[in-house]
Amino acid sequence: MTWQRIQAPPGLDPPRPVTVRAQTIPARHVFPDHAHDWNQVVYAISGVLTVTVEGHSLVISPEQAVxxxxGLRHRVGSLLGAEFRSLWIANEVGRGLPQNPTVFAVTPLLNALIVEVTALDGEEDADGYAGRVTGLILDQLRRAKALLGALPWPRGGSSLTALCEALYADPADPRGPEAWSRELGMSERTLARRFEAETGMSLRSWRRRLRLFKAIELMGGGLDVTRTALELGYGSTSAFVYAFRTEMGCSPQAYMRGRRADMRHG
Known part of the structure; x- marks a missing residue:
């Protein structure tokens, strides 16, 4: 199934000093390659985004932003649909922020500030409140922690994209390297070599990270641990809890309790 292009409106004004754009991205829609004369934060308050920059693609959850x-050429889309927020940030207020594309953690406070500045868009700022919210956003961006945990994605148009899309849609898909190599018309060795070249990870490691990524998404949407384990294809709840603890250093229940506490105090 092909992806549909989203055309940006013409004559966009530069940010003064921060502009927020709110948009729904339908499933399998994408903003094609483009660049701006200003900085940008790519973020979804719900759903998952696929971001391609400098030939590398990755998937980010609502706990992450890019x-x-x-001037950096990039492409933004969503496989399953997302509520997209784009922050455009003028160069003069972007000092102290990274000079390279960076994935970072979105704190509950930063999420709330982005929601607030979106609600204020277009209103007069007679008392300076919007300016103070903008200042807090810039402070949060300067304090943001860079992440390595985004889910890498094959290059657009690669035959491996179909594999990753299928596994993302159904993490419980039981097909292994042998079945997928037949599906894609290549040897297992070629599949392994190409997958690592395009994502920087082995297929096995990628599937493990995918399951972790989806677990956080599913539990954040209200699914309990048992149902999440079944959705991800684990043979038992205990197997899922063990895998989650190995990757995250805590149980799924403890992780979600910490996340809810952060949201209350963020």
Missing amino acids: WLPT
Whole structure:
């Protein structure tokens, strides 16, 4: 199934100093390659985004965002649909922020500030409140922690994209390297070599990270641990809890309790 292009409106004004754009991205829709004369934060308050920059693609959840410096060509889309928020940040207020594309953690406070500044868009700022919210957003961006945990994605148009899309849609898909190599018309060795070349990970490691990524998404949407384990294809709840603890250093229940506490105090 092909992806549909989203055309940006013409004559967009530069940010003064921060502009937020709110948009729904339908499933399998994408903004094609483009660049801006200003910095950008790519973020979804719900759903999952696929971001391609400098030939590398990755998937980010609502707990993550991507910082894109001025002039960097990029592409943004969503496999399953997302509520997209794009923050455009003028160069003069972007000092102290990264000079390279960066994935970073979105704190509950930063999420709330982005929601608030979106609600204020277009209103007069007679008392300076919107300016103070903008200042807090910039402070949060400067304090944001860079992440390595985004889910890498094959290059657009690669035959491996179909594999990753299928596994993302159904993490419980039981097909292994042998079945997938037949499906894609290549040897297992070629599949392994190409997958690592395009994602920087083995297929096995990628599937493990995918399951972790989806687990956080599913539990954040209200699914309990048992149902999440079944959705991800684990043979038992205990197997899922063990895998989650190995990757995250805590149980799924403890992780979600910490996340809810962060949201209350963020």
